[in-house]
Amino acid sequence: MIMKNAFSRRKFMGGFALAAGYFSLQSDTGLLASPPSELGPDGRPLSPDAFDKLAKLSFNENPYGPPESVLKAMTGAMKYANRYGYPDGGIVQAIADHHGVGKENVLLAAGSTEILDVVDETFLEGGKKVLGVEPTFATVYEFALGLKANAIRLQLLPDHRQDIPAMIQAARENQQDLGFVYLVNPNNPTGVIVTKQEVRQLLDGMPEGVPVLIDEAYHHFVESPDYETSIPYVKEGRPVIVARTFSKIVGLAGMRLGYAVAPAALITRMRAHAIASINAIVKWGGVAALRDTEAQARCKAVTLQLRKQTTAELTGLGYTVLPSEANFFMVHLRRPAKTVIGEFRQRGILVGRPFPPMDDYLRVSVGNADEMARFLAAFKEILPVSGSTATTKPG
Numbered sequence: 347m348i349m350k351n352a353f354s355r356r357k358f359m360g361g362f363a364l365a366a367g368y369f370s371l372q373s374d375t376g377l378l379a380s381p382p383s384e385l386g387p388d389g390r391p392l393s394p395d396a397f398d399k400l401a402k403l404s405f406n407e408n409p410y411g412p413p414e415s416v417l418k419a420m421t422g423a424m425k426y427a428n429r430y431g432y433p434d435g436g437i438v439q440a441i442a443d444h445h446g447v448g449k450e451n452v453l454l455a456a457g458s459t460e461i462l463d464v465v466d467e468t469f470l471e472g473g474k475k476v477l478g479v480e481p482t483f484a485t486v487y488e489f490a491l492g493l494k495a496n497a498i499r500l501q502l503l504p505d506h507r508q509d510i511p512a513m514i515q516a517a518r519e520n521q522q523d524l525g526f527v528y529l530v531n532p533n534n535p536t537g538v539i540v541t542k543q544e545v546r547q548l549l550d551g552m553p554e555g556v557p558v559l560i561d562e563a564y565h566h567f568v569e570s571p572d573y574e575t576s577i578p579y580v581k582e583g584r585p586v587i588v589a590r591t592f593s594k595i596v597g598l599a600g601m602r603l604g605y606a607v608a609p610a611a612l613i614t615r616m617r618a619h620a621i622a623s624i625n626a627i628v629k630w631g632g633v634a635a636l637r638d639t640e641a642q643a644r645c646k647a648v649t650l651q652l653r654k655q656t657t658a659e660l661t662g663l664g665y666t667v668l669p670s671e672a673n674f675f676m677v678h679l680r681r682p683a684k685t686v687i688g689e690f691r692q693r694g695i696l697v698g699r700p701f702p703p704m705d706d707y708l709r710v711s712v713g714n715a716d717e718m719a720r721f722l723a724a725f726k727e728i729l730p731v732s733g734s735t736a737t738t739k740p741g
């Protein structure tokens with residue numbers, strides 16, 4: 347069983363790096379407008395130097411990398427690089443303690459992407475459907491497609507919030523075929539939150555026993571008092587699976603570490619589908635990262651400050667920006683984003699791919715101060731100022 351799943355998963359995607367390439371290929375002009383970041387505009391691999399010089403604002407990564415404490419822990423764990431069996435720093439217990447749950451409530455994975463895959467494999471068996479919104483982090487839908495399962499994708503509300511009453515209604519109407527519901531909070535690519543009242547409304551409105559996967563990849567960046575993590579619902583024993591990642595606030599995207607917190611019975615079912623091939627180094631890094639709350643606070647502060655500064659400038663230029671609570675934001679360009687992605691790329695700046703049906707919005711990750719300055723300078727060159735609809739200026 348595990349071998350079969352391992353095979354199908356690798357065959358279908360093999361990981362987030364590959365998945366990112368897959369999305370580029372998928373979107374109509376994605377490949378031309380936004381080649382994978384490791385390739386140059388001519389489609390040939392970039393040298394590491396050329397790659398380093400790019401302002402990487404396309405994958406909502408952490409531009410600072412892991413903090414000192416995490417680097418130190420990972421360096422210390424290098425001595426286990428040659429081992430299959432080794433002390434792992436107690437990573438699962440550390441996560442359990444962090445959330446006040448038991449080890450049986452935690453499933454460790456090679457990034458939260460693996461959790462999304464595992465949830466699909468566990469709950470979509472027999473042609474069941476996943477229900478969520480569009481646009482959102484589409485990996486769950488893409489994996490479902492690979493399993494020959496279907497997705498019910500609901501539109502966002504006009505103000506770009508997720509439509510909770512519509513989700514409840516769709517869940518009830520599709521109760522027989524529904525595998526699980528997917529809620530990204532804050533949502534990617536919009537950055538918009540689902541309030542704590544709405545999450546409760548959703549969970550209270552679900553048909554009995556339908557699992558709800560709540561993806562909290564950007565949890566650490568939220569300021570709004572209307573938002574809350576959904577971990578307490580797991581403690582209540584509701585069929586809620588919370589996915590978390592070390593890729594964003596801690597800056598370990600390339601090292602691949604994430605996890606799920608869920609009731610033990612769900613974790614047991616999911617574990618049968620997990621490969622969880624996680625390296626020794628990042629396990630120690632993860633333990634150190636959970637302890638270093640000061641580093642997380644510093645990363646949050648600088649990210650939010652740069653997001654607010656950048657979005658204020660864009661607003662000043664006459665552009666509307668969605669109210670993001672994450673380390674990225676969406677700006678309404680009033681023209682297809684795909685027409686400008688290449689122009690940013692020519693200036694050495696990678697910005698988000700198109701997110702249909704929000705074709706006129708550009709998603710921009712919050713990089714460091716230098717990257718945001720480069721982004722704004724390029725934006726002013728590429729796009730017209732103050733509400734005019736003039737065509738793109740020559741670059």
Ligand code: PLP
Nearest residue numbers: 457458459483534563591593604
């Ligand atoms: N979930 C969401 C909402 C994301 O935006 C991302 C990555 O961008 C992921 C999950 C995947 O994160 P990881 O690096 O842990 O696989």
